[in-house]
Amino acid sequence: MNIAVLASGNGSNLQALMDAEGRGELAGGKIVLAVSDNPEAYALKRARDKGVETFVLEKTGFKSREEYDKAIVQSLREKKIELVVLAGFMRVLSPYFVDEYRDRIINIHPALLPSFRGAYGIKEAYENGVKVTGVTVHFVTKQLDAGPIILQAEVEIAEDDDMDSLEEKIHKVEHKLYPEAVRLFVQGKLRIEGKKVKVMK
Numbered sequence: 001m002n003i004a005v006l007a008s009g010n011g012s013n014l015q016a017l018m019d020a021e022g023r024g025e026l027a028g029g030k031i032v033l034a035v036s037d038n039p040e041a042y043a044l045k046r047a048r049d050k051g052v053e054t055f056v057l058e059k060t061g062f063k064s065r066e067e068y069d070k071a072i073v074q075s076l077r078e079k080k081i082e083l084v085v086l087a088g089f090m091r092v093l094s095p096y097f098v099d100e101y102r103d104r105i106i107n108i109h110p111a112l113l114p115s116f117r118g119a120y121g122i123k124e125a126y127e128n129g130v131k132v133t134g135v136t137v138h139f140v141t142k143q144l145d146a147g148p149i150i151l152q153a154e155v156e157i158a159e160d161d162d163m164d165s166l167e168e169k170i171h172k173v174e175h176k177l178y179p180e181a182v183r184l185f186v187q188g189k190l191r192i193e194g195k196k197v198k199v200m201k
Helices: 012-022 042-049 065-078 095-100 121-127 163-186
Strands: 002-006 030-036 053-056 083-086 105-109 132-139 149-156 190-193 196-199
Touching (some): 002 012, 012 030, 012 042, 030 065, 042 053, 065 095, 105 163, 121 163, 132 163, 149 163, 149 196
Parallel strands (some): 002 030, 002 083, 030 053
Antiparallel strands (some): 105 132, 190 196
């Protein structure tokens, strides 16, 4: 199964997925394209170092978000992409994109959805004093961070945690949970039933 990973920054989740593929843990899933809106994204270097083709498309010069997304979708079609994985891609996908890859786009969020949606999940959980936060992998829908949940894992916030230590703990869990979710998708073990995802055995 051909997989594209969309990333805007450091790309640590991309790295975790590529490493998992190298260990044979994606059940035949193959990352064939890394897409970014940021030509300086370190994720691009990570991809190139692993021999993964990259595609950079800056947001300037497009009249609308949909027009931009159509250009990305065209590149995905050329590579026969079957699964789109968002890994720190800092653009909200247009309804056009979501429709084109309905039930074939997944995202990872650094909180236990539906709590702390949006770009600052770690910060908001920390500042609100919750004792437990976590990581969520979910299908992407037209509503932000509201798609059916595939997997979740808890992360305890210790009394001596600061933002940096909490972020590190979150990332460690992400790097384990995301490859597992991708594997389940590739194996055809995820079934969407309304707002829920049933994991088949």
